Amino acid sequence: MQALASNAGGAHRPVMPDPRPYSTGASQSELRAYNERLLLTLLHQGGALPGSEMARRTGLSSQTVSVILRKLEQDGLVLRGESQKGRVGKPSVPMGINPEGLFSFGVKIGRRSTDLVLTDFRGGLRAERQLRYAYPQPDDVFEFIKTGIEDISADLSAEQQARICGIGVATPFDLWRWHAQVGAPKSSLTAWRALDPTIEIARFSPLRVFVINDATAACRAEHMFGASSRWRDSIYFFIAAFIGGGVVLNHSVYEGGMGNAGALGPLPSQRADGSNCRLLDSASIRELERLLNEADIDPRALWEQPQDWSAFAPQVDQWLEETACALARAALTTCAVIDFQAVVVDGVLPRSIRQRLVDRIREELPKLDARGLILPDVQEGQIGPHASALGAAAKPLIAQYLLDTHAGFTATS
Known part of the structure; x- marks a missing residue:
C-alpha cells in the first residue's frame, strides 16, 4: 500500500494502487501490492490462517509473507489470532481479516425498491435502509441515498468514517426500458436514460463509486459470503x-x-x-x-x-x-x-x-x-433479499483491495 486516505479528523485508511493491464510490465511496488491483494483474498476466502500455510498456498516465501502480514496488520486490515500450541515446533499464529479494517456502502436501485447498506471488511451488515415505490424516480432515489449515507455515517466514529472505501451501486441495465413491465407510464422512467449514478452520487459524496449490474452484484455476494x-x-x-x-x-x-x-x-x-x-x-x-x-x-x-x-x-x-x-x-x-x-x-x-x-x-x-x-x-x-446490495458493497472492496481473476491487472472503474 502506497498511500493513506485521511479525513479532516486525521483518521485514515490504507490505499492500494490500481492494478495495471496484463500486457504491461509491473514495477516492484506493483508486485508488492499484488501480493498484498493475494493474501487478503486468501484470508477472505479461507478464513484465518498462519503465515506458513499462506506461504504454502501462494508459493511466496515465508519471509515475504511475514513482511506483508506485518504491513497489513499495521494498516489495520488483518488481526492476529491466538497462538495455536501443541504442535511440533514453535506455536503458529493465525491471521484473519479485521472487520473494522474497511467499510463500504452498497446501493441496490431496483424496479420496486432501493436498498442501502453499510458492510464491514468481512461482509457483516452494519446498517441498512430501504425505500419502496411503485416505480423508481431519480430525484426520490438519490435523495434517499444521500440522506441514508449521511444518517449512517453520523453513527460512525471518525476512524470508521475514514475507512469507508467507496460506494457500490447495483442497478438493472437500461432501467428506463422497463416501464411496461413495472406498470409505469413510459415518460416516468425516461430520466434514467441519460443518468449516470456515478455523477449523481458525486454531487453529494466524495467517495469513489462503482456501478455493477444488479443480478451480477447478487452473484458476487453469494460467491463472497455464501x-x-x-x-x-x-x-x-x-x-x-x-x-x-x-x-x-x-x-x-x-x-x-x-x-x-x-x-x-x-x-x-x-x-x-x-x-x-x-x-x-x-x-x-x-x-x-x-x-x-x-x-x-x-x-x-x-x-x-x-x-x-x-x-x-x-x-x-x-x-x-x-x-x-x-x-x-x-x-x-x-x-x-x-x-x-x-x-x-x-x-x-x-x-x-x-x-x-x-x-x-x-x-x-x-x-x-x-x-x-x-x-x-x-x-x-x-444470502437472500439483501444479495444485490451486499454484492454492490463488495465491489469497492474487490476493486481496490482483493484479487479478481477476470480483471487481472486491468484498471478499475
Missing part, C-alpha cells in the same frame, strides 16, 4: 421482480467485457401452455404478481417483511411449479455452453419457498434430454 465458492464454475439465478443471474468462472465472478455477463432473463423459455416467451416472463416474481391480481389479491403482500406467502398458497404452488420447470430448462441450456459444476438459486423469496423451488428443479432436471451434457448440482443460495 457457499458457492466451493465450485470452480457455477451459474447463478436470482429471482426478484425480474429474474437475473451471474456467472462464476475459475472461482471468480465473470462480469463480461460490457459488464452484462449472466443476463439470463432474455433466455428463450416456455409458458405452461407451451407458448414461447423469455425466461423473465416465466420465472420472475412478476408472474406471481399477475396470478395474485387475477385472484383479486393485492400483490404488495409479496414484498412485506418478514415475508410470508402462506396466505396465497394456491397461486404460489402454481407459480413454483412453472418456475421450476423453466429454470431446469434454462440451467441445462447454460450447461451446453460451459459445463458448470453447479446451479445456484436464490432470490427475494421466503426461505421455505426457495427450498421447495430448488427441490423441484432437482426433480425436473433429470427428466430433460441431457444427452451430451453433464448435469450440474442444484443448490440453494444463502
Whole structure:
C-alpha cells in the first residue's frame, strides 16, 4: 500500500494502487501490492490462517509473507489470532481479516425498491435502509441515498468514517426500458436514460463509486459470503421482480467485457401452455404478481417483511411449479455452453419457498434430454433479499483491495 486516505479528523485508511493491464510490465511496488491483494483474498476466502500455510498456498516465501502480514496488520486490515500450541515446533499464529479494517456502502436501485447498506471488511451488515415505490424516480432515489449515507455515517466514529472505501451501486441495465413491465407510464422512467449514478452520487459524496449490474452484484455476494465458492464454475439465478443471474468462472465472478455477463432473463423459455416467451416472463416474481391480481389479491403482500406467502398458497404452488420447470430448462441450456459444476438459486423469496423451488428443479432436471451434457448440482443460495446490495458493497472492496481473476491487472472503474 502506497498511500493513506485521511479525513479532516486525521483518521485514515490504507490505499492500494490500481492494478495495471496484463500486457504491461509491473514495477516492484506493483508486485508488492499484488501480493498484498493475494493474501487478503486468501484470508477472505479461507478464513484465518498462519503465515506458513499462506506461504504454502501462494508459493511466496515465508519471509515475504511475514513482511506483508506485518504491513497489513499495521494498516489495520488483518488481526492476529491466538497462538495455536501443541504442535511440533514453535506455536503458529493465525491471521484473519479485521472487520473494522474497511467499510463500504452498497446501493441496490431496483424496479420496486432501493436498498442501502453499510458492510464491514468481512461482509457483516452494519446498517441498512430501504425505500419502496411503485416505480423508481431519480430525484426520490438519490435523495434517499444521500440522506441514508449521511444518517449512517453520523453513527460512525471518525476512524470508521475514514475507512469507508467507496460506494457500490447495483442497478438493472437500461432501467428506463422497463416501464411496461413495472406498470409505469413510459415518460416516468425516461430520466434514467441519460443518468449516470456515478455523477449523481458525486454531487453529494466524495467517495469513489462503482456501478455493477444488479443480478451480477447478487452473484458476487453469494460467491463472497455464501457457499458457492466451493465450485470452480457455477451459474447463478436470482429471482426478484425480474429474474437475473451471474456467472462464476475459475472461482471468480465473470462480469463480461460490457459488464452484462449472466443476463439470463432474455433466455428463450416456455409458458405452461407451451407458448414461447423469455425466461423473465416465466420465472420472475412478476408472474406471481399477475396470478395474485387475477385472484383479486393485492400483490404488495409479496414484498412485506418478514415475508410470508402462506396466505396465497394456491397461486404460489402454481407459480413454483412453472418456475421450476423453466429454470431446469434454462440451467441445462447454460450447461451446453460451459459445463458448470453447479446451479445456484436464490432470490427475494421466503426461505421455505426457495427450498421447495430448488427441490423441484432437482426433480425436473433429470427428466430433460441431457444427452451430451453433464448435469450440474442444484443448490440453494444463502444470502437472500439483501444479495444485490451486499454484492454492490463488495465491489469497492474487490476493486481496490482483493484479487479478481477476470480483471487481472486491468484498471478499475
